[in-house]
Amino acid sequence: MREFYEDGVAILEAIKKKRGAYFSKRGWYLVGCEVPLLIHPHPDYKTVLYKGFLDVVLYNENTKKFKIIDIKTSTKGWNDMTKKDETKQMQLILYKKFFAQQFSVSEDDIDIEFFIVKRKIWEESPYPVSRIQEFSPASGKVKINKATKSISEFIETVFDDRGKLKDKKYDPNPSKFNCMFCPFANKKELCDKALL
Ligand code: SF4
Numbered sequence: 001m002r003e004f005y006e007d008g009v010a011i012l013e014a015i016k017k018k019r020g021a022y023f024s025k026r027g028w029y030l031v032g033c034e035v036p037l038l039i040h041p042h043p044d045y046k047t048v049l050y051k052g053f054l055d056v057v058l059y060n061e062n063t064k065k066f067k068i069i070d071i072k073t074s075t076k077g078w079n080d081m082t083k084k085d086e087t088k089q090m091q092l093i094l095y096k097k098f099f100a101q102q103f104s105v106s107e108d109d110i111d112i113e114f115f116i117v118k119r120k121i122w123e124e125s126p127y128p129v130s131r132i133q134e135f136s137p138a139s140g141k142v143k144i145n146k147a148t149k150s151i152s153e154f155i156e157t158v159f160d161d162r163g164k165l166k167d168k169k170y171d172p173n174p175s176k177f178n179c180m181f182c183p184f185a186n187k188k189e190l191c192d193k194a195l196l
Contacts, residue, residue, distance in 0.1 A: 007119040011073075014131035015117070022115075022132065023058075031057035031066065039098045042155045047163030050151075054095055056115075067111045068095050077118045077133045088114075089137040090147040097144050112139050 015022070034053045041050040056069040070092050072078075082088065092112045100107045116133040137143070160166050172193040184191040 004119070011117045011119070011131055018130075018132070022134075027060050027062040029059045029061065031059050033057075035099075037095065037098050037102055039102050041094075041098070042152050044161070045155055045159055045163055048155055048159055050094075050098060052095060052098070054099065057099070065109045065111055066099070066105060067113060068092065068099060069113050069115050070095070072114055072116045073119060074116050074133075075119050076121075078114070078116050078135060083135055083137070086146075089139075089143070090150060092137065093139045093143050093147040094151060096139055097148065107141075107144065110139075112136060 032054075033056055035057045037050065037052040037054065039050050040046060040048065042048060054068050055071045058067045058069070059065070060067065074082075092114065096107060096110045096112050099105065100110055114135045114137070116135060118131050118133065121129045121131055158166060172191055174193045174195045176195050179185045179194045179196060182191070182194065185194040185196060
């Protein structure tokens, strides 16, 4: 706990020191922090609601665009594999879609960004290493449609037409990555397919 606390303090100090570089005041307005989203993600499932809280939402009066920022803590930052993880990207892409729906804003007027804060940086590095990494995944129509299809399929798979959870057995989908975080991984009686 102490180590996490100290990492958190170091992250906050780094952000405070460089806040002007990451959050310009010129033309930018803070729309809100923890901005709530509550929306029906599937038109045929009226009892299923998507609830989320957007970490930071900004508005730029020059471009007339919103920017949704999702803050992620990471041990050493995101590598290429993490950036390419579409499941991770879909969270923010769906935020964009649902924010547009909820506040009647065009999707074209919303940018998205992961603001990644690193718990550890290489102290011995011969060049300066930033504690902060920014990453804006592509979020055009193709990506939004893909994310919409993915969440729709999920809803259709797990809920019946009255919005109740279906009582069915799902096939395991083992992978080193999936199983690493799965609470069933060390419980053979729940899953005997874990890849550890
Ligand atoms: S441990 Fe089993 S249930 Fe969990 S992710 Fe792996 S395969 Fe899936």
